[in-house]
Amino acid sequence: MQQESSWILDSSLILVAAGTFLLAVSAAVVGSFTFLQKRSLVGDAVAHSILPGVAVAFLFSGTKDPWWLMLGALISGWLSLSLMDFLSRKTKLSQDTAIATVLSVFFGIGILLLTYIQHLESGHQSGLDQFLFGQAAAMKSQELWIYGGLALVLIVCTLIFFKEFKLLSFNPDFAQTLGLPVRGLRILMNSLMVLAIALGIQAVGVVLMAALLITPSAAARNFTDRLKAMIFIAALIAGFSALLGSAISFSAKGMPTGPWIVMCLSILALLSLFLAPKKGMLARMLLQRRHQQKINDENLLKAFYHYGERHANLAQWIRLSDLEEIRDFAEEEQSGALRRLIHKGHLLRKGEAFQFSRAGLDEARRVVRLHRLWEMYLSQRLRLKSDHIHPNAETMEHIISPEIEAQLLEELDYPDKDPHQSPIPYRS
Amino acid sequence: MKSENQLDKDTVLEVHNLSASYNRKPVLWDIDFRLKGGQLIGIVGPNGSGKTTLLRNIMGLMEADSGYVRLFGQDLNKVRQRVSYVPQRESVDWNFPVSVREVVEMGRYRPSNLMRRLQSSDQDLVDLALEKVGMLEYATRQISQLSGGQQQRVFLARSLAQNADLYLMDEPFVGVDAATEDAILRVLSELRDAGKTVVIVHHDLQTAYQYFDAMVLLNTRLVAYGAKDDVFTRENLQEAYGGRLTVLSKLSELIARSEFPVREKGFKEKSGEGDAAGK
Numbered sequence: 001m002q003q004e005s006s007w008i009l010d011s012s013l014i015l016v017a018a019g020t021f022l023l024a025v026s027a028a029v030v031g032s033f034t035f036l037q038k039r040s041l042v043g044d045a046v047a048h049s050i051l052p053g054v055a056v057a058f059l060f061s062g063t064k065d066p067w068w069l070m071l072g073a074l075i076s077g078w079l080s081l082s083l084m085d086f087l088s089r090k091t092k093l094s095q096d097t098a099i100a101t102v103l104s105v106f107f108g109i110g111i112l113l114l115t116y117i118q119h120l121e122s123g124h125q126s127g128l129d130q131f132l133f134g135q136a137a138a139m140k141s142q143e144l145w146i147y148g149g150l151a152l153v154l155i156v157c158t159l160i161f162f163k164e165f166k167l168l169s170f171n172p173d174f175a176q177t178l179g180l181p182v183r184g185l186r187i188l189m190n191s192l193m194v195l196a197i198a199l200g201i202q203a204v205g206v207v208l209m210a211a212l213l214i215t216p217s218a219a220a221r222n223f224t225d226r227l228k229a230m231i232f233i234a235a236l237i238a239g240f241s242a243l244l245g246s247a248i249s250f251s252a253k254g255m256p257t258g259p260w261i262v263m264c265l266s267i268l269a270l271l272s273l274f275l276a277p278k279k280g281m282l283a284r285m286l287l288q289r290r291h292q293q294k295i296n297d298e299n300l301l302k303a304f305y306h307y308g309e310r311h312a313n314l315a316q317w318i319r320l321s322d323l324e325e326i327r328d329f330a331e332e333e334q335s336g337a338l339r340r341l342i343h344k345g346h347l348l349r350k351g352e353a354f355q356f357s358r359a360g361l362d363e364a365r366r367v368v369r370l371h372r373l374w375e376m377y378l379s380q381r382l383r384l385k386s387d388h389i390h391p392n393a394e395t396m397e398h399i400i401s402p403e404i405e406a407q408l409l410e411e412l413d414y415p416d417k418d419p420h421q422s423p424i425p426y427r428s
Numbered sequence: 429m430k431s432e433n434q435l436d437k438d439t440v441l442e443v444h445n446l447s448a449s450y451n452r453k454p455v456l457w458d459i460d461f462r463l464k465g466g467q468l469i470g471i472v473g474p475n476g477s478g479k480t481t482l483l484r485n486i487m488g489l490m491e492a493d494s495g496y497v498r499l500f501g502q503d504l505n506k507v508r509q510r511v512s513y514v515p516q517r518e519s520v521d522w523n524f525p526v527s528v529r530e531v532v533e534m535g536r537y538r539p540s541n542l543m544r545r546l547q548s549s550d551q552d553l554v555d556l557a558l559e560k561v562g563m564l565e566y567a568t569r570q571i572s573q574l575s576g577g578q579q580q581r582v583f584l585a586r587s588l589a590q591n592a593d594l595y596l597m598d599e600p601f602v603g604v605d606a607a608t609e610d611a612i613l614r615v616l617s618e619l620r621d622a623g624k625t626v627v628i629v630h631h632d633l634q635t636a637y638q639y640f641d642a643m644v645l646l647n648t649r650l651v652a653y654g655a656k657d658d659v660f661t662r663e664n665l666q667e668a669y670g671g672r673l674t675v676l677s678k679l680s681e682l683i684a685r686s687e688f689p690v691r692e693k694g695f696k697e698k699s700g701e702g703d704a705a706g707k
Binding site: 036160161163164166167169170171173174176177178179180181221224225226227230 | 487
């Protein structure tokens with residue numbers, strides 16, 4: 001714990017953390033549009049394809065100068081993009097094959113060159129191998145300033161062209177008919193993506209770069225239906241992961257930054273898949289449970305009603321055992337539904353017997369009415385035979401909304417009896 | 429021949445000897461027609477007859493094998509602001525994270541407001557367009573929450589927001605409810621009454637006669653065009669819908685399969701008309 005306080009204050013950590021933060025945020029912002037255009041795999045392929053460019057730039061310049069490396073990355077990134085495009089348009093290869101081919105060929109060449117560089121005399125300290133998994137902690141302050149500055153430029157650029165990128169991602173044909181410079185905008189968007197990838201690999205490396213580009217928006221998409229909010233949340237997730245990842249890689253010697261950032265990202269993404277409101281798995285499970293409870297409640301209420309109707313007395317006290325002649329219930333479902341109905345004030349209890357409250361009777365009438373109205377509709381409008389309509393109505397009664405009910409009533413002209421000649425109960 | 433040279437002032441849409449392929453397969457053979465403005469025009473034909481390809485060619489979204497298109501007597505690039513295009517509803521991802529309003533705003537995007545925010549006058553036009561199609565109250569909804577008919581109305585609103593003189597719409601009546609159909613028809617006749625021209629790709633013969641003033645009857649080749657009563661004859665419909673020209677479609681498939689060029693390179697018509705100037 002003593003150690004902790006010392007590295008927190010370390011100024012180089014702050015610099016590295018700030019740099020990584022910017023790299024991650026720029027990748028997330030630019031990557032939002034890659035994600036929305038469903039080009040995640042293309043992004044991954046470009047990331048891998050940058051490796052030979054970086055290696056050649058090093059061989060050519062003999063240094064790890066950021067400008068040379070960025071130039072190399074940009075050229076080989078663009079080359080791979082154009083090649084993928086060319087292959088899928090001009091040959092019979094499908095797009096996924098074109099992507100996979102370009103990725104493996106470029107990455108293979110990159111690894112070859114990297115191995116060659118390692119064996120050169122100037123090679124062992126080159127530190128180029130950190131491009132594979134990223135090692136932000138090893139970056140010098142001058143590099144950080146350049147990369148961070150470039151990242152900032154990318155973010156600003158994306159925001160300036162936000163409106164056009166939105167349209168281009170949503171409906172490119174329409175953009176073209178408006179006379180917008182679609183070709184130029186596409187080139188810009190692709191260049192931003194390539195640059196964001198080239199920057200991002202400083203933090204997480206070639207292999208894991210797709211995660212930095214795509215995961216933040218994939219996670220953010222669960223939280224919102226607004227593009228601006230999605231990009232903001234994606235940036236937040238990426239930035240937070242970058243800070244955490246670089247802190248971890250700083251605290252433990254030799255820990256690579258990239259995998260830790262990606263770990264943090266993945267955990268956040270998983271959490272969002274489970275916990276996001278409305279779209280998360282948990283929210284949807286709860287929704288399913290609520291639906292099931294509603295169905296159980298209404299079925300029990302209906303059973304009480306049917307019993308009362310059969311014995312011509314809706315106000316009588318009814319025991320659960322009496323309901324057996326109406327319908328079989330699973331015991332657990334029944335007791336849960338009973339508890340909720342009493343809690344809602346739909347049923348009154350006296351020892352083992354139950355009676356409708358006024359609200360409960362209205363509710364029971366509503367459910368029975370919807371069931372019988374729907375049966376009417378099925379037999380009149382869909383001309384189904386009366387022995388076929390019951391199962392369908394059994395489910396529909398639980399979902400028919402007041403508006404649909406009003407429309408049903410109007411179309412069927414307020415019928416008194418359903419196709420089985422049971423009376424349709426209206427509000428008393 | 430001479431008279432054709434003087435461009436009729438009323439001609440809003442001219443398609444000249446247009447041939448086009450889709451996936452290398454020729455789907456339009458020498459389509460040639462001129463249409464007057466101020467009316468509702470249907471491009472009608474059976475499935476696979478090249479209607480959408482024709483529309484995409486008119487809008488410059490595809491490269492033609494031969495021929496050209498003139499709008500208001502000019503090249504599309506000179507009159508883009510006066511032309512509005514409504515693509516097929518299924519051509520976009522309706523799960524895209526934008527609101528109804530944001531989609532309609534796209535109708536106001538221009539090369540002139542590149543990188544800039546829309547002005548309040550643009551926003552007023554967006555409001556008006558939304559109101560016209562009855563979607564103003566849904567303006568903040570995310571587009572995935574809309575029904576098919578509502579989605580189509582959003583596309584229509586985006587087109588209205590463009591404030592164009594010529595509207596080209598691809599199958600706007602497919603998969604919409606009766607209320608939307610009425611709303612679309614009402615808006616379209618309002619446009620016509622205001623002197624605008626609407627061209628609609630439509631596959632349903634039943635409703636075509638009722639909807640349109642003029643028609644282009646298509647089945648890879650042009651069967652007939654003009655006022656609907658002239659086009660809607662038994663012989664024309666029989667020709668368009670009564671089976672394909674088997675030799676023609678066999679040849680098309682052969683061209684696609686063998687990757688044969690549709691037009692010989694450097695081929696130019698030697699007619700001496702104004703055509704050569706048009707490219």
